[in-house]
């Protein structure tokens with residue numbers, strides 16, 4: 348289980364965006380997260396992904412309290428949680444080929460030897476051809492780049508995957524393809540997924556249960 352308890356977080360002093368939020372992301376299922384624009388869904392995603400330190404409250408990864416946030420995160424906890432954001436372009440180095448984008452976490456964790464085989468597997472999972480892997484971000488569509496970002500998020504076989512509006516910029520067929528890729532990881536690896544979306548019909552199809560951030564804050 349990836350969980351947050353009593354999370355209070357914000358950007359400006361005295362104005363809490365999250366005000367005592369509890370959230371649980373169990374393994375082996377997709378948990379949806381909905382709520383009106385600006386209610387703090389992305390903030391919660393960043394806190395749970397250990398990318399932003401909450402003002403108070405605790406994030407727990409498989410029963411172990413988060414060792415730190417941002418650069419202070421332990422390597423094991425960082426590798427346990429994959430994240431995909433709404434916009435793929437700001438999330439990648441524009442000088443990299445898609446192959447380098449996908450391989451980045453493997454290089455960063457000293458698994459360079461594994462990279463060629465693993466990148467091939469991931470490309471197949473997300474539906475990227477070898478020819479596309481050799482292109483750079485400006486030479487591919489948003490959907491193709493988002494496929495690479497999903498492959499990168501899966502590279503270290505994370506136990507949890509946070510998809511923050513992952514498909515909001517994509518057409519229906521790419522959305523369906525990426526939702527299927529995530530579903531395969533849930534079924535085959537038991538990955539625990541937090542799917543954040545404005546798209547209620549999508550969450551109805553995709554998520555086993557959906558949390559509503561306003562309700563959680565009120566509770």
Ligand SMILES: Nc1ncnc2c1ncn2[C@@H]1O[C@H](COP(=O)(O)OP(=O)(O)OP(=O)(O)O)[C@@H](O)[C@H]1O
Nearest residue numbers: 358359364382383384385386387388389390391545
């Ligand atoms: N870097 C930042 N600096 C200051 N305020 C911010 C920052 N990021 C977000 N906020 C504010 O925090 C609040 C919550 O933002 P957040 O992006 O978490 O909401 P959200 O529910 O994901 O919204 P949306 O559905 O529109 O993406 C908003 O009022 C937003 O303006």
